[in-house]
């Protein structure tokens with residue numbers, strides 16, 4: 001019966017929907033708003049009744065016109081419900097928890113109250129169910145949107161109460177106080193399932209209370225209204241429209257049932273189904289499973305009272321209509337088949353699309369793979385570019401510049417950092433400017449931020465350090481203002497741990513490691529020196545007896561030792577290094593200033609000498625590495641230096657500005673570089689002016705108040721980066737060179753023998769020539785020929801004769817035996833390229849020395865030392881020295897063939913060839929061969945010389 005009613009309700013609603021679709025929607029029919037209106041009206045009715053029953057005080061939680069939520073919250077405690085029920089049916093709820101315990105007094109008050117509420121609600125529901133009234137779920141009061149069932153239950157109770165007040169006689173009607181709809185048609189309720197379900201669950205009770213009668217009347221009225229509705233609708237339709245309309249109605253009804261059956265709970269499914277079966281609606285429920293049974297549905301539906309209006313239509317007519325409907329159903333089935341076909345082709349289309357998508361996806365994957373490959377290639381190219389760039393820099397001999405930013409020190413306040421940004425070798429500094437804040441960027445080979453570790457810093461310079469083992473000279477010097485972290489980078493902090501060790505320790509450990517890896521092919525010897533320049537004095541740091549000898553710097557000296565008198569200590573393990581460095585650090589001049597409590601007051605230099613021998617080829621290499629920790633530049637007002645500290649600061653600043661001058665001259669490629677202006681520049685001369693690989697580590701602090709010093713430091717570093725030193729050269733000696741060396745030695749021995757002969761003052765000339773200093777690594781043609789020997793080989797490997805110092809040239813002039821002192825550096829720096837006639841050195845009366853077409857004046861020479869007391873009456877310059885080309889050409893050519901850019905290409909002018917043996921010594925054989933006579937066994941007389949060799953004028 002309930003299912004029937006539900007069905008009738010649904011049919012009505014469905015009819016409405018279908019009518020809407022067919023454009024026959026009754027005017028002003030707005031279902032949604034009407035439903036909401038109805039729900040509100042029922043809520044108000046329920047609330048009004050509850051308030052009336054209990055009085056406004058007892059029902060204070062419940063507003064007269066509550067919203068859904070207000071109603072739910074008002075009834076949630078179950079107190080109102082239980083009290084009302086007890087009024088309607090005294091004793092129905094034996095115990096009502098009137099006012100829940102004060103939750104403030106009970107720690108778990110909230111939970112307890114909730115429990116008590118639940119007790120009330122549960123008791124109410126049980127009692128209501130016993131009476132046979134519709135119930136709801138306790139959870140309906142907990143969650144929103146379910147108040148319809150609660151309202152139903154309350155209104156049923158109201159209805160029951162009213163029925164009871166009439167003495168329980170007559171029909172108990174439940175229907176609520178429905179408002180008439182605007183269409184004038186009685187509203188047909190759709191969502192009455194809970195109520196009807198409840199009723200259907202308790203048929204015996206319903207019967208007991210005479211509900212069946214009521215439901216019958218309900219059914220009657222709803223059936224009636226449905227018939228009236230359908231009639232009203234069909235009345236204005238043309239006959240041919242009716243079948244379409246009916247068909248739509250039926251299809252919709254079937255769908256509605258399917259939905260409802262699917263959506264309804266278990267109770268609905270079982271009870272309603274049983275009921276409907278008993279009511280003869282089996283066909284409808286069965287037909288709900290598919291369109292195929294539509295025919296049966298139609299036949300069954302025609303039997304139901306819902307379609308009773310059709311009885312009004314004559315039988316013949318209805319039969320023909322049904323036939324038409326049947327045809328329509330056939331058509332529909334065909335349509336369904338068509339739809340199926342469409343579905344099938346759509347499926348095939350989908351599969352095709354899927355396949356395509358898969359293909360596309362795979363293509364995309366491959367594309368991405370290709371891109372990833374290209375990206376990795378790009379990275380390889382970048383890497384290659386970087387390598388090539390470094391190579392170009394190596395070839396140019398550019399000084400590499402790395403920059404390191406010290407972190408803020410813990411004792412300092414949280415400084416605003418002047419460093420704005422660091423990326424890819426570019427550091428941007430925030431600068432104060434007139435318009436507020438500006439910035440300035442500097443570009444270096446590498447920039448390390450404050451968080452860079454010692455290991456990271458070292459790993460970047462590792463290749464450079466390793467090249468020492470390949471025979472290169474390397475210089476790394478740390479530059480920066482005081483307290484910026486130079487000593488930290490080079491040595492480490494005061495409390496040294498393995499992780500915080502600086503470049504010095506790591507470099508030497510690394511050298512040992514590689515030496516060990518190469519031990520099968522190379523044999524290396526490593527030795528170190530440690531010196532400092534303190535107040536322009538060079539001091540040895542590797543002394544244990546506290547002696548404080550003053551040492552001299554001698555560039556390009558024998559064995560490449562810049563300070564040959566400093567202790568040279570052989571090391572073979574990392575622990576040796578640590579011991580030595582500790583000793584050096586202890587001996588270093590350190591003092592506290594306002595800017596650094598452990599400020600280095602001197603420039604320190606750790607020099608590592610590496611001698612290696614190739615065990616297979618016998619080739620020897622020699623590398624040398626200077627690791628220089630400069631003293632920091634400081635503003636004396638800031639460092640608050642006074643007394644000894646002030647003197648130190650002045651020396652430090654002076655030597656650093658001398659370094660600045662050297663860098664400027666180098667950057668501008670000036671012919672004269674003022675290395676001699678300070679001990680520091682003298683020490684670094686080989687590294688800055690020679691073929692060394694040089695790296696400057698510039699340090700800055702991040703503090704904003706040091707912005708001035710930071711900017712000037714970075715500007716200086718920028719200038720250093722522009723200096724090009726020329727390609728670094730490896731110090732390698734091959735067996736060919738060895739042979740040449742032996743030849744040289746034998747020549748020297750021969751000369752020495754000649755020197756032993758009485759009256760031969762040529763010795764002094766040859767000896768003095770041994771003191772000629774070469775430009776680092778270069779073999780000056782003048783020089784080589786002057787000395788009659790090679791001071792450096794093609795690799796810049798210094799030969800024994802390549803010592804340092806001014807030459808002492810004994811003029812062999814017939815005018816006088818002058819002992820003159822010339823600065824050969826100056827001569828060499830100014831000597832022309834090697835024209836054939838530059839192999840002749842002339843001296844005129846006023847001590848102008850002519851080299852090739854160049855003239856040097858040595859007027860300040862001391863002429864007191866004239867043993868012969870001879871004076872010159874000749875205005876012609878004297879030929880001082882003519883080179884022995886026949887011997888040297890073979891040597892220099894041999895050397896030259898090994899050297900790419902052999903500067904010493906002795907051109908053989910006929911004149912020179914003729915006279916090439918003229919002057920090396922007073923050997924009788926030579927004398928005979930060139931016929932040059934010598935006065936007193938010394939040099940030939942000028943007149944002879946003029947006559948025989950054709951002196952240039």
Ligand SMILES: Nc1ncnc2c1ncn2[C@@H]1O[C@H](COP(=O)(O)OP(=O)(O)OP(=O)(O)O)[C@@H](O)[C@H]1O
Nearest residue numbers: 406482483484485486487488493596599600631632
């Ligand atoms: N990268 C760093 N990480 C942590 N602390 C650092 C770092 N660099 C420097 N410091 C700390 O900053 C202080 C000053 O550093 P350091 O003595 O190395 O400066 P400096 O440039 O050698 O100064 P000076 O020229 O006066 O000798 C030290 O306490 C040092 O430990």
